[in-house]
Amino acid sequence: MRDLKRSDLPDLQRILEETKAFTDAEVDCAMELFHTVLDNPAQKDYLVVVAEEGGLPAGYILYGPVPLTEGTFDIYWIATDPAHQGRGVGQRLLLYAETDIQLRGGRLVCLETSSQGSYERTRRFYDRAGYVQAAVIPDFYRPGDDRITYTKNLTTVVEGL
Numbered sequence: 001m002r003d004l005k006r007s008d009l010p011d012l013q014r015i016l017e018e019t020k021a022f023t024d025a026e027v028d029c030a031m032e033l034f035h036t037v038l039d040n041p042a043q044k045d046y047l048v049v050v051a052e053e054g055g056l057p058a059g060y061i062l063y064g065p066v067p068l069t070e071g072t073f074d075i076y077w078i079a080t081d082p083a084h085q086g087r088g089v090g091q092r093l094l095l096y097a098e099t100d101i102q103l104r105g106g107r108l109v110c111l112e113t114s115s116q117g118s119y120e121r122t123r124r125f126y127d128r129a130g131y132v133q134a135a136v137i138p139d140f141y142r143p144g145d146d147r148i149t150y151t152k153n154l155t156t157v158v159e160g161l
Contacts, residue, residue: 001052001096002061006046008057008060011056012030012031015081016031022079022102030062030079033076044064045064046062047064048061048062051080051093053084056085057081058089059079060092061080061096062076063076064076071108071109072108072109073101073111080093097109101154106151107153108154109131110134110149111150112149114146131150132150133148133149135148136148136149
């Protein structure tokens with residue numbers, strides 16, 4: 001696991017496109033966030049960690065503190081190269097982020113995903129990682145595409161160790 005580098009951008013864009021999970025607008029948004037992190041190192045809103053395999057990015061996670069909360073963090077993006085899916089890259093990224101969030105005083109992690117059938121694997125991934133479905137907003141992304149919000153209380157994770 002390592003910090004984002006400018007040289008990662010082409011590989012990360014390819015990963016986002018090849019997952020087939022994100023629209024063009026979502027890929028553009030992700031790329032914009034990478035530029036925010038790289039171009040403004042003093043910013044504290046977004047943290048990016050890249051998983052590397054064979055010297056190349058195999059996936060990444062982007063997360064950050066939620067403004068005006070005490071210890072709440074959002075996981076905004078997590079993506080794994082399809083060639084590396086099923087090999088634990090996503091699990092390692094998520095665990096790394098959760099550990100870092102705890103070290104930063106985080107107590108609650110929130111993330112969101114789509115209700116579409118193509119996101120079933122993603123939802124199972126979050127379930128296996130101990131996330132709990134906390135809310136559903138019907139038709140959030142578009143008619144028939146609900147926003148599902150998951151949470152994980154990190155204080156109970158720490159206490160349970």
